[in-house]
Amino acid sequence: METLTKPEIVTEILESLQTKFEEERQVIVHCCFPASYNLGTLIRIWPSTFLIDESMDHQSALIHHENISLYPEWTMVPPLQDYWFTLVFKGLPKACKVFDLKEVIPESGGFHVQHIKRNATDIYRVVIV
Secondary structure, eight states: OOOOOOOOOOHHHHHHHHHHHHHHOEEEEEEEEOOOSOTTEEEOBOTTEEEEETTTTEEEEEEEEESSOBTTSOEEEOTTSOEEEEEEEEOOOTTOOEEEEEEOOSSSOOOEEEEEEOOSSOEEEEEOO
């Protein structure tokens, strides 16, 4: 009977892979645009939307969006029902504890959710007000 031995991986390779893993992390934010009585409400997301940790001077860029149009297009929000969309961002630094979701745009009305507490899963649900 043949005995299998566990392969050894050089420490430098393990450290290199850890760096790659950290670079590939993503943060998922499920956003709720609350129900309104208004007909014809339109929303969109700008590519200049970030997760911002001001204490570390860090911004994580938006890399994907679901169920919402990207500027300059618009998404029609149905009246009288909450509207959900999802944003995916590049990973936050490990030391980040609190961050903001902010659209950095050249006009008023950008989305801004402050003081989102970091969790272990990096998956969040926020309400856009």
